Amino acid sequence: MAASLTSSPAETPTARLTDSHGRVIHDLRVSITDRCNYKCVYCRTGEVGAQYPELGIDEYLRLIRLFVSLGITKVRLTGGEPLLRRGLVELVKELASLRTFSGDPLDLALTTNGHLLDGLAAPLKAAGLDRVTVSMDAVDEATFERITRVPGSFRAVLAGVRAAREAGLTPIKINCVLLRGFNDDQVEGFAHFARQEDVVVRFIEFMPLEEGRLWTPEIVVPLREIVERMGRVLPLVELAPREPSETARRYTFADGKGEIGIIAPVTQAFCGACSRVRLTSDGKIRTCLFSQVEHDLYGRMRSGADDEELRHYIFRTIQEKEARHHIGESGFLKPSRSMVHIGG
Ligand code: SAM
DSSP: OOOOTTOOTTSOOOSOOBOTTSOBOOEEEEESOOOOSOOOTTTOOSSOOOOSOOOOHHHHHHHHHHHHHTTOOEEEEESSOGGGSTTHHHHHHHHHTOBOTTSOBOEEEEEEOOTTHHHHHHHHHHHTOOEEEEEOSOSSHHHHHHHHOOTTHHHHHHHHHHHHHHHTOOSOEEEEEEBTTTTGGGHHHHHHHHHHHTOEEEEEEOOSOOSSSOOOGGGBOOHHHHHHHHHHHSOEEEOOOSSTTOOEEEEEETTSOOEEEEEOTTTSOOGGGOOEEEEOTTSEEESSTTOSOOEEHHHHHHTTOOHHHHHHHHHHHHHTOOSOOOTTSTTOOOOSSOHHHHOO
16 A cells, blocks of 8 residues: 555554655665774775664664564664674564564674674574675685675685584575676686675675765766676576565576576666665665755654654655665765765
8 A cells, every 4th residue: 555645743653664656665774883894995095984874783672673563574774784784683682572564573684794704603593683795706716805895805715604504594595796807707617606605795786875976977987888798707597576665676597596686776776666664874865865855864863753654654664765866967966975884
């Protein structure tokens, strides 16, 4: 059922979160810190540290509960680097006990650079985490560390991926952002890596969300090119989408072993099927990665709003979700926060 645009603060929202374009919003991404221990060249300049305050773990929990009571079925914890956040395991434990609108357990995932995952995979699984996505932008050690700018990072992340598999945080997804001239020679290596390590590799087109000024249309390696190049190493077969809001175009190899996904927000935008909303580490709602406005949910909570008032605020904010992004169009404006400070 669509949420009513005329819902007044006196009414209790009973409908699921739906925006004014008819999209049902069921996927919440929560940044729990904007600190990061990597300085990936396409994300950070290396000169900017954490910029925004973090909420207490109990405060994130309260806000996430409100979203879940309004129909969120999937929560992904992210950052910054979420494994740097103290209290993460306790937060996961609390979230794992929540039930969705329809009484099912919440789908609970985490996106990480994997640097600290070796030691945390087992405790996170025991606390109730379902899955992890690990970011890896190269399968070659030297290229990997040229991107992260952290010596020893390749081995740490590989150990993290293997620990996640051992712990059962599966299927493990690997996120790779390809940039022409930096790491686009890694495409073929990732085909073998996906099969050897039994992981789903997902290439993400580079979006203009970096701290510096690196993005140009030419640096983006488009979906079409990735499929062509990967197919030359091992033939690919496209898989049918599992749900309409799925962002990745999925492929398997011709022998059925292994999976590759390509997320193409730049060359094949999927805004019409977007089901996402984001909460930043300082408690602002962002209805789109490219929003020009933020909605201060935490500010209302701090000034004493009760749960019903906060639920109304969330409900009304979602209705303002943007129809689409405008990457590549004249007049495109970069958002005031970069990816690391929004939560990817
Ligand atoms: N630190 C964690 C990690 O490395 O996965 C979580 C935060 S990071 C910002 C989340 C994801 O966003 C990573 O997979 C990263 O590669 C991706 N990312 C960062 N900047 C991006 C950009 N400009 N375009 C596309 N993806 C980007």
